[in-house]
Amino acid sequence: MHKGPVLVVGGGPAGASAAAAIAEAGLPVMLVEQRDQLGGAIHRQPAAGENHVWRPARHRRNWTELTARLRGSAERIEVRTQTVFLGVDGEGRFLFDDRRAGHVFAHRPRGAIIAVGAVETICPFPGWELPGVMTAGGAQVLLKETGRPPEGPILVAGSGPLLPALAAQLAKAGNPPVAVLERGRPWRAARALARLAASWAPMAEAAAYAATLAISRVPYRCGAVVTRAEPDGPGLKVGIRVGETQDTLRVRHLLIHDGIAPNRTGIPLPAPDAAVPVLLAGDGREALGADAALLDGRRAAMQMLARLGLAGTDASQVQRGLQRARGFQAALGQALHSEPVVPAPETVICRCEGRSCADLAALADDASPREIRLMGRFGLGACQGRFCGPMIAALRDRPLPAATPPRWPLRPVSVAALARLTDDETE
Structure with missing residues (x-):
């Protein structure tokens, strides 16, 4: 068995939590993150010299506690930022593009935890591909990095808890959106709303968002669907439908979002007989929210330690927390459920x-x-x-086949960096 460090790919809450737990158990860890700072999407840090964007106190507290754990085990954690995971080659080596050093390196770890997060999904409509339309998650990341909201009128539309969260952050940053359009009709799911109300922490966060939107006089309209977007000078003319009523809004930016799905493209999936154990963690395994990502990173660390033959700890509390998160997400999905929208032919x-x-x-x-x-x-x-x-x-109602089996590189890499490939494996 290889005696090198355990590899953790992804420096968001799940990856950082897994790295901290493994290091606290006494094993060396290599934590790889493609950005220049840890944090992932939910805890994205501002660029140098930029202001922090308002975040709920719970998220600030979680990240402060997690970074303290990482610092406490710093002698066992090698953090490599600006390093992009390229895939696994035919010899089973994990390949990375170290963009700070300008070369590709290969690494054969003792075990690997992949925590690369989720990808956004959208329901397409005519004009979703136009300039000025972008995903809400992408807009939120830019806001967190720059500290500045987009200029001009903004419309936030789609479905899910990210919509009011982003709208509140835009309002706090000085440019509240003209409206938030939620496709679902939560008042039709009274039982689901009652189950959600029992989860005080996320509901307190939702109440803070609602208060911010109310103070900023941002309408939150349920049962609202974007039907199309058309160019309108430097901005967009957005058609919307609320029930049987048609309306038009003119905005500069349209931010859309319809949920997230685990990022699995080209990711090596766990196999019980693999020479190098691989586990998934966080939203890349199961999208359960920011708090659950921390728990799932710890779960993955416990399972990795057990796979490596080290004494495990009682994971029942972690599993109970993850089960509560599943229940919350199921109730949220029921509350925001809406009938599928059939796209127009020109979409x-x-x-x-x-x-x-x-x-x-x-x-x-x-x-x-x-x-x-x-x-x-x-x-x-x-x-x-x-x-x-x-x-x-x-x-x-049938999936597209993959073009080829997953192969590297998953991301663009320069020929010069490939030519300087080094073998970083440790036996």
């Missing part, structure tokens, strides 16, 4: 190849997933179906 589905719903409908009803890919040219662009694949699966 772009595959942005890489410019393929629309009409192009998908033109294929034979019995077209196989492979025929949809090769004959319809869906999922053949730069993202290789990573973004459009779920949309097509929802419309056709």
